[in-house]
Every structure is written in C-alpha cells, then in structure tokens.
Amino acid sequence: MAQERPKFIVDENVGKLARWLRMLGFDAVFFEGGGDSKMVATAVAENRIILTRDTEVSQRRLARLGKLKVLLLHTENAEIQMDAVIKTFNLGCLAQPFTRCLEDNTPLMSADKEEIMAIIPPHIAQTQNYFMQCPQCRRVYWKGTHWEAMIKRLAKFSRCPE
Numbered sequence: 001m002a003q004e005r006p007k008f009i010v011d012e013n014v015g016k017l018a019r020w021l022r023m024l025g026f027d028a029v030f031f032e033g034g035g036d037s038k039m040v041a042t043a044v045a046e047n048r049i050i051l052t053r054d055t056e057v058s059q060r061r062l063a064r065l066g067k068l069k070v071l072l073l074h075t076e077n078a079e080i081q082m083d084a085v086i087k088t089f090n091l092g093c094l095a096q097p098f099t100r101c102l103e104d105n106t107p108l109m110s111a112d113k114e115e116i117m118a119i120i121p122p123h124i125a126q127t128q129n130y131f132m133q134c135p136q137c138r139r140v141y142w143k144g145t146h147w148e149a150m151i152k153r154l155a156k157f158s159r160c161p162e
C-alpha cells in the first residue's frame, strides 16, 4: 500500500476531471490557459501528469524522453475519461473523499462547529456534526445529501479490488 499518490494538471479540454479527482481526494490543478508550454513547464516542475485531449501535447519531445507524463484521452465523455484515469494510474484504492477543496484543490482541515456556526445554514448546524474547511477560500464542507449524491456517482471510480 506504499503506492505514491500521483498529482495531475487538468487541461481545459477535459476540465470536468479536476473537480471529480478532487472529490476523490486527488491533487488536481486546473490549467486555465496561458499556452501549452506553460502547462508543460508546470507539469515537469511539480511532477504532475497532464490529462488532455490534445495530441500535440502528448507528442512533445519531453514526453517522448519520458520527462513529461501525459495521459491522452480519446473521448469527450467525462465518465469514460475518469474511468481511463483511474484505471491507467490504478487509483481505485487511493481515493480519499472529503479531503480536498473542490474549488481550489487545497487540502481541507477539520473545523470546529462553533467556529463555523455563523457561516453555515441553521438546518445544517442542527443535523451535521462533522465539518471540514478550506484554509484557502474558507468554504465549509459537510457530508450532507448533496455530498452523498456526488459520492454515489463517483463510487464506481473509487472501487478498490482486494
């Protein structure tokens, strides 16, 4: 179980994967433009795997030399893309849902209910006791119905075969 957790940089053309990977606790930065060269430089500097539909990126010299890791996705279907990422990097057993901010990829920290009372809806304060907060954007997460629905949708990707 000492498998290293891979880190990703998600190209705009497969953007949905950023949120989904974060939902499963994977480090996935979203590349918001600025040219492919910038994305490649970030990937190499931070040891991130590029997820893209752009053939050109996967054919770069650095990729051929093995210095750049790229997974080229061949479909527009985000679920099939996600499935390919999980299978290629064997991520099923590495999922850690509820650990990373969906908005900005920052690792979440547990939050005391008293401290966040003022910024959560009253009915949530009444029904939930376990909260996580993003130290970056201050967004608060809890395992409510919305969360459960998302996790159910992603369950097939985070299956861990024994």
Ligand SMILES: [Zn+2]
Pocket: 101, 102, 103, 104, 105, 106, 134, 135, 136, 137, 138, 139
């Ligand atoms: Zn955040």
